[in-house]
Amino acid sequence: MKMTKMILAVAFLxxxxxxxxxxxxxxxxxxxxxxxxxxxxxxxxDVVVAGFHDGRKQDNPLNLxxxxxxxxxxxxxxxxxLKMPEAVTKGVRDHLKAQGFKVLGIQPAWDLKEGxxxxxxxxxxxxxxxxxxxxxxxxxxxxxxxxxxxxVSFADVxxxxxxxxTRIAGKAWQHCYWLPRERKMEELLNDALREVVQNMLDLKxxxxxxxxxx
Numbered sequence: 001m002k003m004t005k006m007i008l009a010v011a012f013l014x015x016x017x018x019x020x021x022x023x024x025x026x027x028x029x030x031x032x033x034x035x036x037x038x039x040x041x042x043x044x045x046d047v048v049v050a051g052f053h054d055g056r057k058q059d060n061p062l063n064l065x066x067x068x069x070x071x072x073x074x075x076x077x078x079x080x081x082l083k084m085p086e087a088v089t090k091g092v093r094d095h096l097k098a099q100g101f102k103v104l105g106i107q108p109a110w111d112l113k114e115g116x117x118x119x120x121x122x123x124x125x126x127x128x129x130x131x132x133x134x135x136x137x138x139x140x141x142x143x144x145x146x147x148x149x150x151x152v153s154f155a156d157v158x159x160x161x162x163x164x165x166t167r168i169a170g171k172a173w174q175h176c177y178w179l180p181r182e183r184k185m186e187e188l189l190n191d192a193l194r195e196v197v198q199n200m201l202d203l204k205x206x207x208x209x210x211x212x213x214x
Contacts, residue, residue, distance in 0.1 A: 024067055025080040026186035030091025030193050032098035045210050047101045050110035050127035052088045065135035077135055088130055095197050112153050114161050121157050123213050128152035135189040137181055144184050145173040146192040152200050154209050164209055170195035
């Protein structure tokens with residue numbers, strides 16, 4: 001009987017180790033809220049969103065976070081589809097479209113300096129840098145924690161100058177014992193990203209900036 005229990009214990013341990021993934025992947029995808037904007041409130045300007053930069057200080061730009069196991073070892077979390085800068089840029093574009101803004105199809109590479117603003121980049125140019133975007137799961141405490149911080153600049157293309165800059169941070173955390181790890185990490189990371197995008201692209205603030213371009 002003891003031998004049987006020992007064999008079962010060893011088999012369970014082997015199965016547990018064998019099933020532990022070498023990496024986790026999550027889908028970083030911002031889903032804008034369905035905002036009903038009245039026709040009279042829509043800004044009659046052309047908005048261009050430049051590709052956002054990855055300003056995080058880390059060796060692997062693909063890395064979105066980590067899972068910290070009970071023994072202290074770490075398993076990386078990588079993007080499932082879009083890379084982080086592309087996913088953030090797409091999220092900003094989708095959010096503006098949902099708010100009723102006319103977003104042009106071009107996506108220039110802008111270094112966030114006034115001298116590099118292109119003449120054909122619409123009326124309002126938006127670009128920025130992702131300074132922090134990270135998801136962490138601690139196995140010992142079953143704690144999930146996501147952090148996002150983005151610096152964004154708004155530029156008047158016709159005048160060739162930056163008219164507004166801001167830095168927004170957001171986070172989401174939760175103890176969770178039942179959902180699959182990848183699903184929970186994906187959920188919280190996108191919640192934190194949604195909070196940041198919605199705050200930095202506040203409808204009234206963008207409308208105010210747009211009105212100043214007329």
